[in-house]
Amino acid sequence: MNGIILRGALVLTLCVAAMEAAAGPVGYGSATTGGGSKTAVTVTSMADMQAKIDAYTSGGLVLLYTGKFNYATITDVCAQWQKPAQTVQIKNKSDITIKGSSDSTANFGIHIAGNANNVIVQNMTFGLLPGGDAADAISIEGMSSGQPSNIWIDHNTIFASLTMCPGAGDASFDGGIDMKKGAHHITVSYNYIYNYQKVALNGFSDSDTANSNSLTTYHHNRFENVKSRLPLLRFGKAHIYNNYFGNVETSGINVRMGGLALIESNYFENIANPVTSRDSSSIGYWDLRNNYVGSGITWTSASGTYVNATNWATTKSYGSVGYSYTPDAAANVKAKVIATAGARTNLAQ
DSSP: OOSEEEOOOOOOOOOOOOOSOOOOOOSTTTTOOTTTTOOOEEEOSHHHHHHHHHHOOSSOEEEEEOOOOOGGGOOOHHHHHTSOOOEEEEESOOSEEEEEOTTOOBSSEEEEESSOEEEEEESOEEESOSSGGGOOSEEEEOBTTBOOEEEEEESOEEEOOOOOBTTTBTTTTBOSEEEETTOEEEEEESOEEEEEEEOOEESSSTTOGGGGGOEEEEESOEEEEEEEOSSEEESSEEEEESOEEEEESSOSEEEETTOEEEEESOEEEEEESSEEEOSSSSBOEEEEESEEEOSOEEOOOOSSSOEEOTTOOOSSOOOOOSSOOOOOOGGGHHHHHHHHOSSSSTTOO
């Protein structure tokens, strides 16, 4: 077989987590610096954060979010889902860092749109957002004014609910980290996403040809107890390495519409259709290298044209990613990612 490490004894040696801030992004978003060394401005609420962004023009902005939300007050997740969306808007503004304090919690999302470049979202906890289909925790979207680029989404915790809300189906709590309409040069690293229906869209629709220019790196993320889109990739290219995929109900990495993914040194267990191409008129392609395949892997058919990576073979060469990186051994990824992904880990790596 090509590009696979058969399951065996899990190496449980944990990394010594770095107790300093991450040095910077690796991957297609490696040029991202956000607000740089600007003195952080503390914000305590969504409204406070939005006001500071609205007042900002240029030169760099760093916001430290210290607000808190008590998720225990949400007793009916479907009623919560049906409330109006709450989203901070970063439109056509650049050089911004949003960072959560060690104990912050947010019940709103962040929308990075248009000519918004060089933006970091880090150490935030987003949970049980209101707003139905508009309730993406993090959304990165091109507009007529331009396409966001150099974006780093790092060490965030994002959770929702697997409850199927009436009238919503599997769109209940849809959109953990979504990007579309030409957003490019993005790194998504060390995030922990759980209890989500549809996790990570990359390409808005089968006609989102602007996504052909997208370049995204996903590394050291923890995707657990979710249903699908890890990510769903249309048209663009993605390097997906050293991620942990556990307890995935419907499908994992779904590459469609001619998209191409380098899927390298990941850890898969208890997952349906871990690498697949389905639900579009045209298939996508993958280059599989050195992945660890644990127990509980299942495969299902799909309506229309589909391909499953049942033999774990490469269907198209990715070539060079164009940047330097050193992947961890796939067998070590589960332990390392559980120890380091998400908010409140002191940005451990």
